Amino acid sequence: MADLTSTFVGxxxxxxxxxxxxxxxxxEYNVRRAFEAGWGGVVWKTLGxxxxxxxxxxxxxxxAVYGADRRLLGLNNIELITDRDLYTNxxxxxxxKADYPDRAMIVSIMVPCEEEAWKAILxxxxxxxxxGIELNFGCPHGMSERGMGAAVGQVPxxxxxxxxxxKQYYSKPVIVKLTPNITDIRKPAAAAKAGGADAVSLINTIxxxxxxxxxxxxxxxxxxxxxxxxxxxxxAVKPIAMSMVSEIARDxxxxxxxxxxxxxxxxWRDAAEFITLGCGNxxxxxxxxxxxxxxxQEMISGLSEWMDEKGHTxxxxxxxxxxxxxxxxxxxNLNYVAKALINQDLCISCGRCYAACEDTSHQAIxxxxxxxxEVIDDECVACNLCVNVCPVEDCITMEAMTPGTxxxxxxKVVEPDYANWTTHPNNPAAxxxxx
Amino acid sequence: xxxxxxxxxxxxxxxxxxxxxxxxxxxxxxxxPHEALVAADRCYFCHDAPCITACPTDIDIPLFIRQIATxxxxxxxxxxxxxxxxxxxxxxxxxxxxxxxxACVREVAEGKPVLIGQLQRYATDHLQAQDAHPFARAAATxxxxxxxxxxxxxxxxxxxxxxxGHEVTVYDARPKPGGLNEYGIAAYKTPGGFAQAxxxxxxxxxxxxxxxxxxxxxxxxxxxxxxxxxxxxxxxxLGGVNALAIDGGDKDGVLDAVDFISDLRQARDVGALxxxxxxxxxxxxxxAVDAAVQSKLLGALNVTLAYRRGRxxxxxSVFEQDLAASKGVRIMTHVAPVALHGDxxxxxxxxxxxxxxxxxxxxxxxxxxxQVLRAIGxxxxxxxxxxxxxxxxxxxxxxxxxVDGVWAGGDCAAGGDDLTVTAVAExxxxxxxxxxxxxx
Numbered sequence: 122m123a124d125l126t127s128t129f130v131g132x133x134x135x136x137x138x139x140x141x142x143x144x145x146x147x148x149e150y151n152v153r154r155a156f157e158a159g160w161g162g163v164v165w166k167t168l169g170x171x172x173x174x175x176x177x178x179x180x181x182x183x184x185a186v187y188g189a190d191r192r193l194l195g196l197n198n199i200e201l202i203t204d205r206d207l208y209t210n211x212x213x214x215x216x217x218k219a220d221y222p223d224r225a226m227i228v229s230i231m232v233p234c235e236e237e238a239w240k241a242i243l244x245x246x247x248x249x250x251x252x253g254i255e256l257n258f259g260c261p262h263g264m265s266e267r268g269m270g271a272a273v274g275q276v277p278x279x280x281x282x283x284x285x286x287x288k289q290y291y292s293k294p295v296i297v298k299l300t301p302n303i304t305d306i307r308k309p310a311a312a313a314k315a316g317g318a319d320a321v322s323l324i325n326t327i328x329x330x331x332x333x334x335x336x337x338x339x340x341x342x343x344x345x346x347x348x349x350x351x352x353x354x355x356x357a358v359k360p361i362a363m364s365m366v367s368e369i370a371r372d373x374x375x376x377x378x379x380x381x382x383x384x385x386x387x388x389w390r391d392a393a394e395f396i397t398l399g400c401g402n403x404x405x406x407x408x409x410x411x412x413x414x415x416x417x418q419e420m421i422s423g424l425s426e427w428m429d430e431k432g433h434t435x436x437x438x439x440x441x442x443x444x445x446x447x448x449x450x451x452x453x454n455l456n457y458v459a460k461a462l463i464n465q466d467l468c469i470s471c472g473r474c475y476a477a478c479e480d481t482s483h484q485a486i487x488x489x490x491x492x493x494x495e496v497i498d499d500e501c502v503a504c505n506l507c508v509n510v511c512p513v514e515d516c517i518t519m520e521a522m523t524p525g526t527x528x529x530x531x532x533k534v535v536e537p538d539y540a541n542w543t544t545h546p547n548n549p550a551a552x553x554x555x556x
Numbered sequence: 557x558x559x560x561x562x563x564x565x566x567x568x569x570x571x572x573x574x575x576x577x578x579x580x581x582x583x584x585x586x587x588x589p590h591e592a593l594v595a596a597d598r599c600y601f602c603h604d605a606p607c608i609t610a611c612p613t614d615i616d617i618p619l620f621i622r623q624i625a626t627x628x629x630x631x632x633x634x635x636x637x638x639x640x641x642x643x644x645x646x647x648x649x650x651x652x653x654x655x656x657x658x659a660c661v662r663e664v665a666e667g668k669p670v671l672i673g674q675l676q677r678y679a680t681d682h683l684q685a686q687d688a689h690p691f692a693r694a695a696a697t698x699x700x701x702x703x704x705x706x707x708x709x710x711x712x713x714x715x716x717x718x719x720x721g722h723e724v725t726v727y728d729a730r731p732k733p734g735g736l737n738e739y740g741i742a743a744y745k746t747p748g749g750f751a752q753a754x755x756x757x758x759x760x761x762x763x764x765x766x767x768x769x770x771x772x773x774x775x776x777x778x779x780x781x782x783x784x785x786x787x788x789x790x791x792x793x794l795g796g797v798n799a800l801a802i803d804g805g806d807k808d809g810v811l812d813a814v815d816f817i818s819d820l821r822q823a824r825d826v827g828a829l830x831x832x833x834x835x836x837x838x839x840x841x842x843x844a845v846d847a848a849v850q851s852k853l854l855g856a857l858n859v860t861l862a863y864r865r866g867r868x869x870x871x872x873s874v875f876e877q878d879l880a881a882s883k884g885v886r887i888m889t890h891v892a893p894v895a896l897h898g899d900x901x902x903x904x905x906x907x908x909x910x911x912x913x914x915x916x917x918x919x920x921x922x923x924x925x926x927q928v929l930r931a932i933g934x935x936x937x938x939x940x941x942x943x944x945x946x947x948x949x950x951x952x953x954x955x956x957x958x959v960d961g962v963w964a965g966g967d968c969a970a971g972g973d974d975l976t977v978t979a980v981a982e983x984x985x986x987x988x989x990x991x992x993x994x995x996x
Contacts, residue, residue, distance in 0.1 A: 470661055
């Protein structure tokens with residue numbers, strides 16, 4: 122069995138699955154249960170300054186987006202940082218870490234952008250024996266209105282400044298959690314790196330309104346008839362998170378910084394994908410909030426089985442393996458030609474591919490009187506929409522054409538050589554003359 | 557409980573009251589809202605969906621299921637009822653396993669179709685539970701149409717004609733409307749007085765009057781109707797029953813399955829209905845299964861459904877056959893009745909085993925039978941009808957008969973497969989053709 126041990130910025134945990142800073146990690150009771158269930162580490166729910174704790178709303182905090190059969194695809198929340206006393210949290214953190222020395226214990230922190238505030242809290246956190254801290258520069262609701270959370274994460278200069286303070290007043294690893302509510306994720310990542318951060322973690326939640334109540338005209342979740350935007354997470358945000366992770370992993374200015382991947386990780390496969398895009402570990406929240414702590418067992422067994430199958434003996438064996446294959450559109454090989462192929466043995470004749478192609482794409486699927494659906498290669502541009510709408514896995518596949526054969530759509534020979542837009546004759550800015 | 561299943565002869569009260577209540581409860585209880593949403597979520601919203609093609613009334617099934625899934629069951633009901641005004645009854649009695657659900661791509665994919673019939677019931681029940689009718693009549697045309705038969709074909713025709721602005725008079729020989737919906741379908745498929753409730757709801761369109769106790773040939777004549785109305789639709793079904801032409805076929809204890817079912821449907825207390833200890837039903841169609849299953853549910857000890865061919869040739873669907881088997885009905889195949897034995901009342905029935913080509917094998921078998929129910933087909937009765945084809949009224953695709961101004965549909969018309977849903981489709985299509993003629 123593959124060794125899932127993860128060492129992330131020097132912090133070792135028995136597996137790369139950490140619970141993200143969120144409701145599941147708000148107190149000792151939950152965190153002990155999480156460790157018993159098998160989670161490799163936790164990022165304790167964000168601590169604020171000493172003094173009266175923040176106050177949460179007393180109505181619904183969450184809103185959801187569902188797929189078929191009410192499967193939860195997206196979750197948003199308007200919960201703030203921990204609303205429990207700072208010292209209670211610190212005592213619990215210390216106790217739990219002492220009892221679970223092999224698990225990663227990270228403490229998330231959010232205090233005002235003043236040096237004194239950080240200077241005050243960091244020694245207290247240091248004293249818990251936790252393995253590191255995560256700076257919450259991501260929460261998009263509530264705290265950001267008070268100049269914290271995403272309000273800091275959206276200003277790279279603040280990120281760099283606060284990170285520097287943390288490295289100055291705290292001896293262990295500093296992870297900077299980034300907000301996705303920004304145009305270019307590389308800028309805050311570069312700022313964190315410049316400030317001396319050991320790692321970035323991303324993404325935090327995305328500004329969202331999940332639904333509107335059509336009777337009361339209130340956004341949901343509704344507090345007495347009013348709603349404010351929350352932070353969106355869950356399976357729906359995974360593609361956004363992976364794109365942002367890949368940007369940081371492949372940009373020369375930010376590459377090399379450790380990344381803790383967050384965003385819709387629900388299965389071992391999601392985790393593996395984040396790791397191939399350069400993450401040293403992953404953080405999970407919505408999956409646990411949807412299914413309970415036990416989901417980590419599937420993540421552990423699945424990742425382990427896949428690693429065995431691929432011959433990987435450690436997380437590092439495949440970490441970043443997909444990063445070299447992430448590129449800009451202009452470098453994609455325009456000589457690559459594929460065609461959709463429908464496996465008639467698997468086809469159940471629902472006709473969704475036909476409807477999608479006929480109504481919204483390239484009219485490249487034919488339908489016979491007896492409901493046989495076939496690809497018209499003369500028209501197929503290999504857009505993949507038929508694959509995406511087909512309810513049967515692997516029924517429709519994209520088959521690469523062999524170089525030297527003729528694409529019936531363009532009537533041109535499929536060229537064996539790589540050629541991209543930068544050299545294409547249709548590109549007015551082509552750098553190399555076409556033949 | 558004076559009697560038990562073991563009591564010999566034909567007798568009532570074989571079971572206790574609770575057992576009767578359980579036995580004749582809804583075969584498929586209604587889906588609750590959660591079940592309906594789960595079931596609706598399984599629909600793939602197929603292109604040019606095979607289920608629509610398989611539906612004799614062409615209901616846009618993916619659309620109505622999507623309307624249920626998105627929280628608008630009344631809109632779903634309108635989608636259904638626009639095509640099939642008796643969508644509520646069809647949801648209960650249609651052999652969906654050989655129609656829409658057989659064609660469902662999830663039947664192909666997983667052997668488990670979307671629960672189309674039950675979802676249809678969910679939507680139509682939801683709408684009909686409100687005391688409103690979703691359709692409005694067009695401006696009056698001043699035309700008058702006579703409809704013979706207040707069954708599925710006649711009422712479907714009448715509703716469509718009324719909606720299009722015509723005045724409709726429906727004539728029915730029975731004292732209540734509904735036709736086979738009221739008199740001919742197993743009680744457990746439509747409990748709770750649904751057949752009457754559906755007719756009442758349907759008549760809210762207005763413009764339809766019903767004359768009961770008016771049988772064609774006795775109380776009214778086709779010529780008379782033709783003279784009085786601008787068009788006539790015949791939908792009176794099949795009034796006759798094939799006789800059992802064998803030795804002893806007239807003994808006591810022998811009756812028509814359709815009468816047995818009709819009595820059961822009209823009974824206030826099914827416990828008062830007499831049933832044999834050893835019941836034999838002859839036939840292989842839906843009526844035979846309905847009679848056999850209900851005999852068992854009334855407390856008969858042994859019920860045998862005897863059919864002259866193999867199970868694959870039975871008109872009753874596999875679902876119906878399995879239902880019968882699950883209720884304890886024994887299905888005997890390849891047997892043709894040759895004689896009934898008994899002194900006055902039937903005591904035994906004698907069959908000959910039959911080859912696949914319907915030739916006799918010469919081997920016979922006798923089984924106990926104190927009640928024999930004939931379900932060997934019904935026939936069209938009446939004189940002076942339009943030209944016939946195979947014993948039924950010959951019609952065009954839109955229901956026109958050989959007599960100008962007279963249309964026909966439902967079981968009395970040739971073609972179709974004698975289903976409620978087919979009758980509804982034929983009545984509707986004839987109405988559209990009548991409307992085209994009257995407004996040309």
